[in-house]
Amino acid sequence: MPQMSEPGSHDEHADPHAHDPIFVAHRGGKMQIVSTVSLKTREDLSIAYTPGVADVCRAIAVNPALVEDYTWVSHTVAVVTDGSAVLGLGNIGPRAAMPVMEGKAVLFKAFANVDAVPICLDTQDVEGIIDVVTALAPSFGGINLEDISAPRCFEIERRLDEALPIPVFHDDQHGTAVVVLAALRNAARVLDRKLDDLRVVVVGAGAAGVAVTKMLIAGGVEAGQIIVCDSRGTLHPDRSLTGAKAELAGLTNASGLAGTVTDALRGADVLIGVSGGEIPEHAVAGMAPESIVFALANPTPEVHPDVASRYAAIVATGRSDFPNQINNVLAFPGIFRGALDARATTITENMKIAAAEAIAAVAATDLRADSIVPSALDPRVAKAVAAAVSEAAHRDGVCRP
């Protein structure tokens, strides 16, 4: 293969990052395409390209399902963002989002052999995003939505999932929710508690908070025993709320508590922070004995794990430098691998619960208070998740023939 130029060889003199090791690692991007067919002879060309390829095109024109057998579509996912809510950086736009989407793509490949293509869109209009992704869909076996801000992300995901015959999955919502459910199951196991016996406070009512709450309910936590807080305090039916928050206010908080995060945490068993805000030490001190704290904001947890550990029996964060890292990479590669393997048309609640159970089961082989989830690098995880998700898809009857 000719190497005609080094990527990004221009203007290095103008780039203050040129020698920063992180930037050096990202230079020229983190991925490339390789051909899996030989292109060395005329015969090769006549098979991979014209005239041979026309036979394959004709066959797919007659039977469109063959696109899954004779193209890369069956093992390919688009990682789609509009750059509106990238990591904790906010609305930085499609170009600045690209390094994250490439990172996601290479994780898909490394952990589950899924070929993922980063697609960063130059529109933040809900209808525009839906139209573009709908138009792109024949090119991919699944759509991973990423870093799209709430509440827009809810409608975009719902409408695309309804419209498309392939799985659509907003990882910031469901990836996080799946790993949180897995971690909470194992935390409860360590403490010999039952999920339906726990009082849970979810701090944050954005994409992750909404999905975590719904996933916990689907996974066995009593809806009425959950209290969700946004920046103004607890969600309850007397507040004037719309959309996903109104829905959660109706489902959760059976006692109708109106108050602050500190009020909600008084006597609670579980704190799940997905807000990026700060939670004061005295609020954590007010929780029930033997409590569970997941402070997932990254890079700065809502409460520092050393502080939380003074009061809680089990502490988890999103950080790799503390025990119990709640990392989406435990979920999304295996979930898509399983959905693609099963030729699933959607990702059902059961498929997500199956993923959470599979993640929890891997950690259960060596369960301790400081080891409730597997390492992000544990190669068993994606395989176990893929198998469980594929099986659940078949059980739910959502597979294409």
Add this chain to the structure above:
Amino acid sequence: MPQMSEPGSHDEHADPHAHDPIFVAHRGGKMQIVSTVSLKTREDLSIAYTPGVADVCRAIAVNPALVEDYTWVSHTVAVVTDGSAVLGLGNIGPRAAMPVMEGKAVLFKAFANVDAVPICLDTQDVEGIIDVVTALAPSFGGINLEDISAPRCFEIERRLDEALPIPVFHDDQHGTAVVVLAALRNAARVLDRKLDDLRVVVVGAGAAGVAVTKMLIAGGVEAGQIIVCDSRGTLHPDRSLTGAKAELAGLTNASGLAGTVTDALRGADVLIGVSGGEIPEHAVAGMAPESIVFALANPTPEVHPDVASRYAAIVATGRSDFPNQINNVLAFPGIFRGALDARATTITENMKIAAAEAIAAVAATDLRADSIVPSALDPRVAKAVAAAVSEAAHRDGVCRP
């Protein structure tokens, strides 16, 4: 890397093509993604993904041009089709088009180390296609439009090229035109003729016919000495024509000849067939002595090369099993490589002419009547084309800083 499932392993019993060698070669598709960064340790993850990646995102948010240094965008092209005019198969739609787009993508990689992503769109609406490609543009360094039917392709290309800061190139038009110009230059050289002295008939007024005609004029053929024919005969100002055909009728056919292809060919020096129709032997017999016939329809040339050789001094086709194969693969990989290397914002007429000259120059090292273009596999071609195109882009002042 885990291999959790073989692509396309379902339902082989139902697939009548499962053992056809062409289908076997296409099974599971022809390409995959590979990571170019290590993802083995926690440290690796913290560089390629969070938290390290956030530094790169922040830098691009401040200076969007850095996306070309720190993502794969600078070496990546989208191969975009709506499946409306695929090879000679017609409007077979986006799914059936995918094997061709993958083929194109692997040729981009093999010949010019360009990472190309096939994008097959589920819309054939002109505005819809323009909107989708505009939205996708931040994800790619260039847009190769492919197999989009005429006359829609003209407007789509023109408007995207105006709207986007990256090169947009409809290969069915310009790739073909560049290689035809290269071939005609060398054919004229073999016969010791000058381009501005040749009477040329272009049979076919679709995407390729229009682009070939314009390219020949830009490359030195006298516009008035060209006659373009569509299925109703010669284009001339007395016909009621619109769009690109009306434009060509105004530029070409200085004698105002109204008639059939046979009438047009009488005494002509050059026949360029890009129609897919049939041209009768007696029409070729009526051409001037020492004539040049390019019968480019694939897989069935407008006139069989053995028949054309009875009358013409030089014969070329689109087929690999006859001498003088006019193959777009001589042009598009090097043209995009050169445009990407130069960070060109568009592909100018001069860049295309430079590409044609570079292709002609490679063949000129061993020029014969049956060797007017290089072999499609000649590794010198893409390098020479890329260098010439990049230089022309700089000369034309169309490069981003």
